[in-house]
Amino acid sequence: MLATLMLTVMPGTAEAVPEPEGQARQYVVTGPRTAEERSQIARTGAAIDAVRSSELDVSAIPSEVAAIRKLGFTVRAAKAPVQGPTAAATSYHTFAEAMAEIDTVAARYPQIARKFVAGKSYQGRDIAGLKISDNVATDEDEPEVLIIANIHARERLTAEQALDHIARLTQGYGSDSRITQLVNGREIWIMPMVNPDGQVYDMTSDTSSGRMWRKNRQPNGTSTGTDLNRNFAYRWGCCGGSSGNGASETYRGTAAESAPETKVLANFVRSRVVGGEQQLKMFLDIHSVAELVLWPFGYTYSDTVAGAMSADEQATHRAIGRELAGTNGFTPEQSSDLYITDGTTIDWTWGQYRIFSLTFELGGGSFYPPPSAIDGEVQRSREALLRLTEYADCPYRAIGKQGQYCAA
Structure with missing residues (x-):
């Protein structure tokens, strides 16, 4: 359950006002079976948390629940999560622990790991990560990979996956030939907690299940928080895949990149344009909890888009997605096969760059x-993360067209 009282979490960054009445709760929606029906529900502003054959788990405010019922679907309150001992929550990295882990890795492996701070959150916390590469202090002409996690605060497992990948790359360097080759031939940027304010707020709770907080912690007039994964500039607010209601879980913000965290991420991607060429070749945004591998676009049901997604580009995304899903047992599909979304990270990174x-x-x-x-879930996607990193030199290799697109 979301708490109604905000906490002062850092000196000088006290959160201004209590949350208004009518916060989001979790519900089960019965009836929707198609992407179009799921998109109708998403258009109300409700956040779709999980999809089953004819049911959805959603996080919704009262007006959204009423709108879903008006569409003709059945809505019932979800069962409250089973509460474990409060101490169990400490098995997930807190923000402070994650930053300490980054510092430790950078100090332990200075030849291949360098800490960077991309910018600050709304409340002034570092949005930090590690660059991993041989000759890490040099900006070499090597294919680059960007991996981010925890853009939605409550999705704690995502940060554990990113931190595990950091550990695998650094601890395996020099002893594992595959990892050594990857680190020598790539520049890998990993940011484990890109929504630090939301993550801290979600973890500052008297239960191990947290506050179920999704957004950042930026006041928006009537409520608090922007859904960072609806705040990117490509097709922002275009297509019914986000909400203009500040209380909604999918609130898209007042404008594209209106959230500081979104601006930080976008500026970092822009900074990797060197000599007029975008150096980042692969991007991964780690979420939970639906066991999926998704690719663009989310704003349209079309597989290809003139000038934005060619048949070969779509086929490459699909082939890589299916291959990676074959290693972790997830379901591979285009993002809009679930439901329409707009202003998302992957639509922007592909659509813009x-x-x-x-x-x-x-x-x-x-x-x-x-x-x-945690360990078992993280292990499921270790191989997928390595393969994604391997593809950075020539993604078109997935469809056998490396000679056409990647020849020197």
């Missing part, structure tokens, strides 16, 4: 799987 872009939806059964499940 032609960075081959994927979203992982990890498993675990809930946004707060028990700490005993």
Whole structure:
């Protein structure tokens, strides 16, 4: 359950006002079976958390629940999550622990790991990560990969996946030939917590299940928070895939990149344009909890879009997505096969910069799987992360057209 009282979490960054009445709660919606029906529900502003054959788990405010019922679907309150001991929550990295882990890795492996701070959150926290590469202090002409996690605060498992990938790349360097080759031939940027204010707020709770907080912590007039994954500039607010209601879980903000965290991420991607060429070749946004591998576009049902997604580009996304899903057991599909979304990370990174872009939806059964499940869930996607990184030199290799597109 979301708390109604905000907390002062950092000196000088006290949150201004209590949350208004009518906060989001979790519900089960019965009836929708198609992408079009799911998009009708998403158009109300409700956040779709999980999809089953004829049911959805959603997070919705009262007006959205009423709108869903008006569409003719049945809505019932979800069962409250089982509460474990409060101490169990400490098995997930807090923001402070994640930043300490980044510092430790950078100090332990200075030849291949360098900490960077891309910018600050609304409340002034670092949005930080690690660059991993041989000759890490040099900007070499090597294909680059960007991996981000925890853009939605409650999706704690995502940060664990990113931190695990950092550990695998650094600890395996020099002893594992595959990892050594990857680190020598790539520049890999990993940002484990890109919504630090939301993550801290979600973890500052008296239950192990947290506050179910999704957005950032920027006041928006009537409520708090912007859904960072609806705030990017490509097709922002275009297509009924986000909400203009500040209380909504999918609130898109007052304008594209109106959230500081979105601006930081977008500016970082823009900074990787060197000599007129975008150096980032692969992008991954790690989410939970639906066990999916998704590719663009989310704003349209069309597989190809004139001038924005050619048949070969779509086929490459699909081939890589299916291959990666074959390693972790997730379902591969175009993002809009679920429901229409707009202003998302992967639509922007591909639509604006032609960075081959994927979203992982990890498993675990809930946004707060028990700490005993972390290792098993993280291990499921280790191979997928390595393969994604390998494809950065020539994604078109996935469809056998490397000679056409990647010849020197």
